[in-house]
Amino acid sequence: AQTVTQSQPEMSVQEAETVTLSCTYDTSESNYYLFWYKQPPSRQMILVIRQEAYKQQNATENRFSVNFQKAAKSFSLKISDSQLGDTAMYFCAFMKQDHDMRFGAGTRLTVKP
């Protein structure tokens, strides 16, 4: 079974600074997908960024980027120029080809003014 571990239950960062959220996973699959989702107090799940395991290049989406280390089974999220609106729960997720998806327990990020 696939497992996803987020070792940082809570983190905080000053506005405009950079923060990195950690995620590791365990799988025997060779082809899979990794995601970071944001969940603000509204509870809506919002996709932040995604990475295909077969791609070596790290994904980027504006201020968000990942450091994907396939051999180490690590998938960290870097948020640059943090904004107050980035305050939320962040979930790392792993998905197999058949769309069986597993989530980590989440990291609560607070951006301080």
Next chain:
Amino acid sequence: NAGVTQTPKFQVLKTGQSMTLQCAQDMNHEYMSWYRQDPGMGLRLIHYSVGAGITDQGEVPNGYNVSRSTTEDFPLRLLSAAPSQTSVYFCASSSKIAAGEPRGETQYFGPGTRLLVL
């Protein structure tokens, strides 16, 4: 497009009662899934479907039934509610993975249903 819709938004049940959580999507997605989210935890997969007529169990399927008679709808049934099923339930849909398609396998989530079982 409405995306993924869920009804009701909030429901209170008594132990032993049954109910169906509704989920619908208008994006013609093949895949649909149900998750539950408990306090302090991430989402856990209950059941998922890879197409009409096909369903499979996820991580925590016990106490829940699903069926997929159409592409659009994927209802989740609680046959005999228990307090342990108090949670927030999310439905999600996604399309078939197509190589090179940037959003082909991204899951789109509904707004969630809060369920309280007394």
